[in-house]
Amino acid sequence: MHQYIIKRILMMIPTLFGAAVLVFFLMRAIPGDVCELRLAGTGATFDPDALRICQQELGLNEPIFLQFFSWIGGFFVGDFGTSMWTNQPIVSEISLRFQVSMQIALMATLVSIVISIPMGIISAVKRNTWVDYCVRGFSIAGIAMPSFWLGILIILGLLVGSQALYGEPWMPPINYVPIWVDPAENLAMLIWPALATGYRYSAVATRMTRSAMLEVLREDYVRTARAKGLVESVIVNRHALKNALLPVVTVIGIEFAFLMGGLVVTEQVFNLNGLGKLFVESVSNHDYTMTQALVMLVALIFVLTNFVVDLFYAWLDPRIRYS
Amino acid sequence: MDEKRLIEVEDLRIHFPLEDRTVKAVDGVSWHIDRGETLAVVGESGSGKSVTAMGLMRLTDNAGGRIPSGRINFRKPDGKVIDIVKQTPEQMRSIRGNDISMIFQEPMTSLNPVFTVGFQIAEAIMLHQGKSEDEALKQALEMLKLVRIPEPEKQLQQYPHQLSGGMRQRVMIAMALSCRPSLLIADEPTTALDVTIQAQILDLIKMLQNEIGMSVMFITHDMGVVAEVADRVVVMLRGKKVEEGPAEQIFKSPQHPYTRALLDAVPRLGSMRGHKLPMKFANVDVKRAEGEEIKEGAGETEVELEIKDTVRRDAPPLLSVKGLTTRFDIRAGVFGRTTGRIHAVENISFDLQPGETLAMVGESGCGKSTTGRSIIRLVEPTRGSVVFEGKEVVGLSASEMRPLRRDMQMIFQDPFASLNPRMTAGAAIAEPMVVHGLARGKEAEDRVIELLRRVGLDEEHASRYPHEFSGGQRQRLCIARALGLNPKLIIADEAVSALDVSIQAQVINLMMELQEELGLAYLFISHDMAVVERIAHRVAVMYLGEIVEIGPRQAVFEDPQHPYTRKLMAAVPIADPTKRKTELRLMTDEIPSPLKPAGYEPPARHYREVSPGHFVQEITATAVAAE
Amino acid sequence: AETPKKGGVLKFVVPAEPPSFDGHRETTFALVHPIAPFYSLLVKQNPQNSMDPTDIICDLCTEMPKPTDGGKTYTFKLRKGVTFEDGAPLTAADVKATYDKIIFPPADISSARKAYFVMVESVETPDDETVVFKLKYPSSAFIPALAMPFNFIYDDAKLAQDMHWYEKNILGSGPFQKAERQAGAFIKGTANPNYYEKGKPYLDGFEAIFAKKESLRVQAIRGDRAAIEFRGFPPQSRDDLVKALGKDITVQESDWNCVLLITPNHRKKPFDDVRVRRALTLAVDRWGGSQYLSKIAIVKTVGGIVFPGHPLAANKEELQQLAGYWPDLAKSRAEAKRLLKEAGIPEGFKFVLNNRAVDQPYKIVGTWLIDQWKQIGLAVEQQVQPTGPFYDTLRKKQDFDVSIDFNCQSVVNPLLDVSKFISEDTSGSQYGGYTNREVDELFNAMNQTDDQAAQREKMRRMEKIVLDEEALGFITMWWYRIIPHRSYVKGWNVSPSHYLNQQLADVWLDQ
Amino acid sequence: MAISELPTSVETAAPRRRTAWQQFKRVARRQPLGVAGGAIVILMILMAIFADVIAPYDPTAMNYSAFTAPPGTEFWLGTDQMGRDVFSRIVHGARTAVFVGFVASIVGAGIGLVLGVGSAYFGGKIDLVFQRVMDIFMSFPLIIMALAMVAIFGTGVDKVIVAITIPFIPRCARVVRSTALSVREMPYVDAARSIGYSHTRIILRHMVPNVMAPFLIMITAFVGQAILLEASLSYLGLGVQEPTPAWGLMLQGGAELYAESAPWVAIFPGLAITLAVFGFNLFGDAVRDMLDPKLRSQ
Numbered sequence A: 001m002h003q004y005i006i007k008r009i010l011m012m013i014p015t016l017f018g019a020a021v022l023v024f025f026l027m028r029a030i031p032g033d034v035c036e037l038r039l040a041g042t043g044a045t046f047d048p049d050a051l052r053i054c055q056q057e058l059g060l061n062e063p064i065f066l067q068f069f070s071w072i073g074g075f076f077v078g079d080f081g082t083s084m085w086t087n088q089p090i091v092s093e094i095s096l097r098f099q100v101s102m103q104i105a106l107m108a109t110l111v112s113i114v115i116s117i118p119m120g121i122i123s124a125v126k127r128n129t130w131v132d133y134c135v136r137g138f139s140i141a142g143i144a145m146p147s148f149w150l151g152i153l154i155i156l157g158l159l160v161g162s163q164a165l166y167g168e169p170w171m172p173p174i175n176y177v178p179i180w181v182d183p184a185e186n187l188a189m190l191i192w193p194a195l196a197t198g199y200r201y202s203a204v205a206t207r208m209t210r211s212a213m214l215e216v217l218r219e220d221y222v223r224t225a226r227a228k229g230l231v232e233s234v235i236v237n238r239h240a241l242k243n244a245l246l247p248v249v250t251v252i253g254i255e256f257a258f259l260m261g262g263l264v265v266t267e268q269v270f271n272l273n274g275l276g277k278l279f280v281e282s283v284s285n286h287d288y289t290m291t292q293a294l295v296m297l298v299a300l301i302f303v304l305t306n307f308v309v310d311l312f313y314a315w316l317d318p319r320i321r322y323s
Numbered sequence B: 001m002d003e004k005r006l007i008e009v010e011d012l013r014i015h016f017p018l019e020d021r022t023v024k025a026v027d028g029v030s031w032h033i034d035r036g037e038t039l040a041v042v043g044e045s046g047s048g049k050s051v052t053a054m055g056l057m058r059l060t061d062n063a064g065g066r067i068p069s070g071r072i073n074f075r076k077p078d079g080k081v082i083d084i085v086k087q088t089p090e091q092m093r094s095i096r097g098n099d100i101s102m103i104f105q106e107p108m109t110s111l112n113p114v115f116t117v118g119f120q121i122a123e124a125i126m127l128h129q130g131k132s133e134d135e136a137l138k139q140a141l142e143m144l145k146l147v148r149i150p151e152p153e154k155q156l157q158q159y160p161h162q163l164s165g166g167m168r169q170r171v172m173i174a175m176a177l178s179c180r181p182s183l184l185i186a187d188e189p190t191t192a193l194d195v196t197i198q199a200q201i202l203d204l205i206k207m208l209q210n211e212i213g214m215s216v217m218f219i220t221h222d223m224g225v226v227a228e229v230a231d232r233v234v235v236m237l238r239g240k241k242v243e244e245g246p247a248e249q250i251f252k253s254p255q256h257p258y259t260r261a262l263l264d265a266v267p268r269l270g271s272m273r274g275h276k277l278p279m280k281f282a283n284v285d286v287k288r289a290e291g292e293e294i295k296e297g298a299g300e301t302e303v304e305l306e307i308k309d310t311v312r313r314d315a316p317p318l319l320s321v322k323g324l325t326t327r328f329d330i331r332a333g334v335f336g337r338t339t340g341r342i343h344a345v346e347n348i349s350f351d352l353q354p355g356e357t358l359a360m361v362g363e364s365g366c367g368k369s370t371t372g373r374s375i376i377r378l379v380e381p382t383r384g385s386v387v388f389e390g391k392e393v394v395g396l397s398a399s400e401m402r403p404l405r406r407d408m409q410m411i412f413q414d415p416f417a418s419l420n421p422r423m424t425a426g427a428a429i430a431e432p433m434v435v436h437g438l439a440r441g442k443e444a445e446d447r448v449i450e451l452l453r454r455v456g457l458d459e460e461h462a463s464r465y466p467h468e469f470s471g472g473q474r475q476r477l478c479i480a481r482a483l484g485l486n487p488k489l490i491i492a493d494e495a496v497s498a499l500d501v502s503i504q505a506q507v508i509n510l511m512m513e514l515q516e517e518l519g520l521a522y523l524f525i526s527h528d529m530a531v532v533e534r535i536a537h538r539v540a541v542m543y544l545g546e547i548v549e550i551g552p553r554q555a556v557f558e559d560p561q562h563p564y565t566r567k568l569m570a571a572v573p574i575a576d577p578t579k580r581k582t583e584l585r586l587m588t589d590e591i592p593s594p595l596k597p598a599g600y601e602p603p604a605r606h607y608r609e610v611s612p613g614h615f616v617q618e619i620t621a622t623a624v625a626a627e
Numbered sequence C: 001a002e003t004p005k006k007g008g009v010l011k012f013v014v015p016a017e018p019p020s021f022d023g024h025r026e027t028t029f030a031l032v033h034p035i036a037p038f039y040s041l042l043v044k045q046n047p048q049n050s051m052d053p054t055d056i057i058c059d060l061c062t063e064m065p066k067p068t069d070g071g072k073t074y075t076f077k078l079r080k081g082v083t084f085e086d087g088a089p090l091t092a093a094d095v096k097a098t099y100d101k102i103i104f105p106p107a108d109i110s111s112a113r114k115a116y117f118v119m120v121e122s123v124e125t126p127d128d129e130t131v132v133f134k135l136k137y138p139s140s141a142f143i144p145a146l147a148m149p150f151n152f153i154y155d156d157a158k159l160a161q162d163m164h165w166y167e168k169n170i171l172g173s174g175p176f177q178k179a180e181r182q183a184g185a186f187i188k189g190t191a192n193p194n195y196y197e198k199g200k201p202y203l204d205g206f207e208a209i210f211a212k213k214e215s216l217r218v219q220a221i222r223g224d225r226a227a228i229e230f231r232g233f234p235p236q237s238r239d240d241l242v243k244a245l246g247k248d249i250t251v252q253e254s255d256w257n258c259v260l261l262i263t264p265n266h267r268k269k270p271f272d273d274v275r276v277r278r279a280l281t282l283a284v285d286r287w288g289g290s291q292y293l294s295k296i297a298i299v300k301t302v303g304g305i306v307f308p309g310h311p312l313a314a315n316k317e318e319l320q321q322l323a324g325y326w327p328d329l330a331k332s333r334a335e336a337k338r339l340l341k342e343a344g345i346p347e348g349f350k351f352v353l354n355n356r357a358v359d360q361p362y363k364i365v366g367t368w369l370i371d372q373w374k375q376i377g378l379a380v381e382q383q384v385q386p387t388g389p390f391y392d393t394l395r396k397k398q399d400f401d402v403s404i405d406f407n408c409q410s411v412v413n414p415l416l417d418v419s420k421f422i423s424e425d426t427s428g429s430q431y432g433g434y435t436n437r438e439v440d441e442l443f444n445a446m447n448q449t450d451d452q453a454a455q456r457e458k459m460r461r462m463e464k465i466v467l468d469e470e471a472l473g474f475i476t477m478w479w480y481r482i483i484p485h486r487s488y489v490k491g492w493n494v495s496p497s498h499y500l501n502q503q504l505a506d507v508w509l510d511q
Numbered sequence D: 001m002a003i004s005e006l007p008t009s010v011e012t013a014a015p016r017r018r019t020a021w022q023q024f025k026r027v028a029r030r031q032p033l034g035v036a037g038g039a040i041v042i043l044m045i046l047m048a049i050f051a052d053v054i055a056p057y058d059p060t061a062m063n064y065s066a067f068t069a070p071p072g073t074e075f076w077l078g079t080d081q082m083g084r085d086v087f088s089r090i091v092h093g094a095r096t097a098v099f100v101g102f103v104a105s106i107v108g109a110g111i112g113l114v115l116g117v118g119s120a121y122f123g124g125k126i127d128l129v130f131q132r133v134m135d136i137f138m139s140f141p142l143i144i145m146a147l148a149m150v151a152i153f154g155t156g157v158d159k160v161i162v163a164i165t166i167p168f169i170p171r172c173a174r175v176v177r178s179t180a181l182s183v184r185e186m187p188y189v190d191a192a193r194s195i196g197y198s199h200t201r202i203i204l205r206h207m208v209p210n211v212m213a214p215f216l217i218m219i220t221a222f223v224g225q226a227i228l229l230e231a232s233l234s235y236l237g238l239g240v241q242e243p244t245p246a247w248g249l250m251l252q253g254g255a256e257l258y259a260e261s262a263p264w265v266a267i268f269p270g271l272a273i274t275l276a277v278f279g280f281n282l283f284g285d286a287v288r289d290m291l292d293p294k295l296r297s298q
């Protein structure tokens, strides 16, 4: 087992390296650079020297491979560099955003699990009845609604609704407060995006639960369980579910990894200061170092999540655990 | 209901309403089982055996089945007779696993992979006897001891995947019997197992039946097994019962033509005694036999057909295998080091003459398929030489190999899977010819039709897709495809194992006819001793990747030398209830694993020639120690 | 007027986060809004009379100087007793160090506004309280350049230590101090108890919250998560806020010193043909567009190359003489079609309008322009790029057909602002790729005199060449700044630039 | 072996020929949601094809006298902030959506199909490398990839399609590969190899047709995703550009600003997207249910 773990960890290296190469050259393929943007971006007249100096300062005119290796080299000594846009150390720039994204990802995943697993089971057990149709319709509607649209409707609904009810328009806070500082304020802000995203992502997990359950319920060992005389609920919740959970866990894991960097639109709609927003900003600012660091972070989260999912898989499935 | 009767099925119908039609899987069947009795239900695939069995436990409810009419009277242990058809789901649950329990065909998939064996046995005990988990586990341990599982304490903690097929089936039996049911339904419990394991399981069931005193409903399609276990037999055909009677009577004087055809198609081990050449099956035209309108006795020309001798012994060998060895590396660890090797094929040598059939027999995993695949280079042999028509095959490049492939063709076990489901039969047969440039366009079409006729199919079949054929027809298609290239050698890997006996007999007959006509040579791979006896000129017995005995069929079957060959033959059930083995051998041994540590080299083997062409591996002290 | 109340924290939303904290280096308003309150300037736009672009008053100086030496020497006296946040006294040396950094930066320091100070020869400090600017020639562009809100006065000791120090640190002498930043979220400041204007600031502090989405910023004001946004909202948001909150919302509006331009690519056929360029401008209905677009976008005022509120700007009569500003639209369009025909441009001619991926007002104006050009038989497609690639196209690739461009300045300083239209080699921000020496001469002549009448005359001539005769590039419409804010925000007056008047010393909350 | 795969000897009569209508009713009974989804999909495709006929107005024509006119008899779904007819824009937007959706998903899934099958067939080192490369693309946030693509190639329908297609490739390749791995183990592939067919022939004739089920499932799923992604990109201002009528674009700027005062500007395009994606997903699910033999039988 521990060999398996080591192997899995080693396998992450090429993926991360590949992601590094990809983002590095992808970013540099985008026309323009951070200095041009900083100076020309506001439409004001500016001094051409300033542009040259800025590029020099950031090392943008060095040979590209040198830039690449000095960046990669930094990783090995724990130096993640400074943001080209703000000049601040990347670690300090990211840490808060990471916290926000982590919390929202955890909350959304929780919401998604709470919604999807029971619904998926019901839908599979009551296959092709109106209950099934409702569940599927509800969950697919979740994927179908554009997240920004849903977000707009939620905020507007809250504003208009609260004004109609209490005479004062209310909206969620737009400033993040850590949960240990002020839990009420923190939740007031994050609950809405968590619900919206959780609902959205539950759709995928619901469908996966449903089809995994359908498949498992057809397995011979379920027939065996029936032949033992077990009650249907025990068959479903014990014999079938534990097997059906395997693919569901994968889906939820991938979802979680995705939430950590992919909530671009939702974060904007709710003004969440998370990784997704930072991502978009750093791409549009041509902040190479920041985008690179973010991609590496998200890729790392992705491979780590996959790794955890695999471990969890092994924990659930003795066939893997004992091989 | 008669006091002796445990269960009585009356005019039972089980239907599956689909949206456009209704499948009448069981269509008015009546029979009964007495206490302590074993009833065998036989019939071909799809005849409704499993559905009947599931119906007895009302498991068909969950599969969308309806019971429109009929009664299933069952005597509960307290003597009360109930009609199972009328029970509520709750009442049914208390009967399932308690009064009636069931074991299934697939030991591999019938156990839940994520729970320990112990828990799965204990679960039923807790449920029906209201015991605590500890007590239940204790009883589960007793059950494991009862089914003679080695090291039962350890097995209790194991997960199903850690057990072999035979062990799993024992666990299933332990589970089924844990509440001492009065009726055990065994739905093809041994079909997926090797003969030696099958023998063990059959014996185990018989023994437990005696110990517990239960009745058994035994479903099988294997007449040999029927003869071995059954007191009475019910023969089913298309959802109906066509015949019922005591086992001896059914075997001695079958009444219904279908039963007769069925029995005729069953290859019986030992029936070839005295015959030198292979023989075709008689009376295998099941189509005719099925027609109930056929008058008694009509069309039954008893022509035991010994085919003419096709072997060209004087010619140079078509195929000559020397020291063929194929091993699979098992990689493990961080850097994928080879930690072990599966010695799938180990130092095999034999010759095959044109027109000859060499059969390779042995139990699952002994390396039969790998031998065939190595010869045709679907896997790369580790070493050894394969000379085909005087040409060394090993080491040829893909393009050098291509012309040779025309002359050696392969037919696979699973006719369902060996045809591309997205290609019509015609296209599938024509493709090899087109690719090898033998025929094109109209010519190819004509050739396809000719080949279809050749294997007993029609021209109109050319435009059909594989799923529109029955299993036997599909296997014929595979043969036609192989024949298209005019091969000299056909490697048939379990080519008939998946087929019903009657179909199997037809296909075997076809193969023999083709051999007579075209002088084909066959490398016939099979695990079924009885089939092999019928078709082979020579036989090679494989064990753990090695040939332990090889020789003319008659010599090997009538005078087996190697202990393994003998054990194999002894395990084959004989389709004759009068020859039923009386003593129960409760063997629990399993085949040792072909997995060896990296770098392991097996000791050199020596062969002894017992009679002309009949070689047996010497059992040396070192060889035994090495196992 | 009401008496200001003390106390309270002003929360306002800012559309973007400042890159660094160094005003001398950055050019964005996103720096001004959260950072300006921490600093003092030498001179500034009068916050009480914010609508007059020429009303520039002292901040750190004691009196606006009259230039001497034929307009070539400006001598500023400084306030006494002003200290930086860390207690160090603010002296003339600090002012000199600041302006030296801006005007004569060392080779490795980038100063964004160096070009505004071409007229300055040297900065001198005869004593601790006096700063003298020596110019090469008299120029009325000097004082406006000096008043630019980015020219934060830094501590010379810190600069001597590290010229980059102010990029990552905030240390000023302004009304607020104790800057606190949460990356990507907000910047907070607390009132400076030692601020040199006694009694100010009125606020206890401020909190600048970054929020990229416009709708969210509007909603934040509605839900009272913020009181104001200083850049400007579209008209619809103003209406919605007023409708929802009534008296609780106060709206301030102003012409805006920003303008959207159309730049045809002179390097590319057929835009090298003056007839084609004139046709393009003649097709645009500016007077009508002003009415329609002002309902949906932050543009409104029709103007020439000079900010409409400035004395140097053309009046309506003068404007109507220019191509594209004629009162008779039909005639204008007929002429456009005629010109196209003459130039051999077929009906349905296709070209691409390069635009910036910003909604207000770029894309709306772009879409409107396409509709305008459709009226004279041109089929225009829009290509929209994020800011980076957009400027890359203008500056490096230079392969566009016609592009939107814009000019947005802080202090209204038309003499310098029109450098956007001078020849490619001298302008630095003219992307059309043309050279016109007559324009260059007019520009230089204007800048090197302080005679207003002469300036105005030269400006008219330049305008005529640029917009009409040669149709070098065009003005679409000037922006219009709409600031709807919570009524409890007092003491803040809208100005023609979202860069100006952001020290917040006079702002108070009526709560 | 699943019971359903066995030929049933019980039914002797040849299956009845059914009329198209009967067939439809049959499918409708089994897959009511799928039929609903199919109806939406067909409606959309029809809308896309006949946009010019259906739309009452030119979708790009501005009407300066009717900014944000409410829905009514003149403008069925009202007008937007530039006085353009919302209904006409939605109808024409269907064209953009369908075009982007289909091209991106077919091309993306198509490339993924070939790569996935090839990788599974050759196995070994090739497969290993391929998997790592796919990992890299998968670990790369999809929207960021699209963002960078648009930043590099610029905006416009064709660029958006490229931006959307690229992330689809690894996703499809993965799914196809796992199916192809099991197909590779099928005896008919062995048979093909033993007969001596070339790699290309085996991949294209024998493997590709047999991984059609996941492929089709992926395609239908992708169409919905592509529509959504296009809308998201347009919403971020990086997708299709004005004045091209596109749903996501209609929701950008205008929608949020007018969400309250002129809700029709925001509601209808949002509904159009939701409905379209909903339809494609329902349809995709139905396709999956019908193609997946494991789910087909009860």
Ligand SMILES: Nc1ncnc2c1ncn2[C@@H]1O[C@H](COP(=O)(O)OP(=O)(O)OP(=O)(O)O)[C@@H](O)[C@H]1O
Binding pocket: B016, B023, B024, B025, B043, B044, B045, B046, B047, B048, B049, B050, B051, B052, B063, B064, B065, B221, D003, D004, D006, D007, D008, D009, D010, D298
């Ligand atoms: N759930 C079901 N729905 C529809 N038809 C079914 C179902 N279960 C079984 N059948 C049909 O009922 C018939 C009898 O099947 P059954 O499984 O009893 O055959 P069998 O005799 O056990 O065959 P085998 O030897 O292959 O196990 C077959 O035609 C089968 O297709």
Ligand SMILES: Nc1ncnc2c1ncn2[C@@H]1O[C@H](COP(=O)(O)OP(=O)(O)OP(=O)(O)O)[C@@H](O)[C@H]1O
Binding pocket: B328, B342, B343, B344, B362, B363, B364, B365, B366, B367, B368, B369, B370, B371, B527, B594
């Ligand atoms: N590709 C492979 N990689 C690793 N091990 C293999 C491979 N193919 C076969 N083996 C192993 O080699 C041994 C021989 O397998 P083979 O398929 O030849 O047996 P067989 O006699 O045909 O058995 P069966 O009757 O079950 O088909 C088995 O232990 C099997 O697990």
Ligand SMILES: [Mg+2]
Binding pocket: B049, B050, B051, B187
């Ligand atoms: Mg069966």
Ligand SMILES: [Mg+2]
Binding pocket: B368, B369, B370, B493, B494
């Ligand atoms: Mg085999």
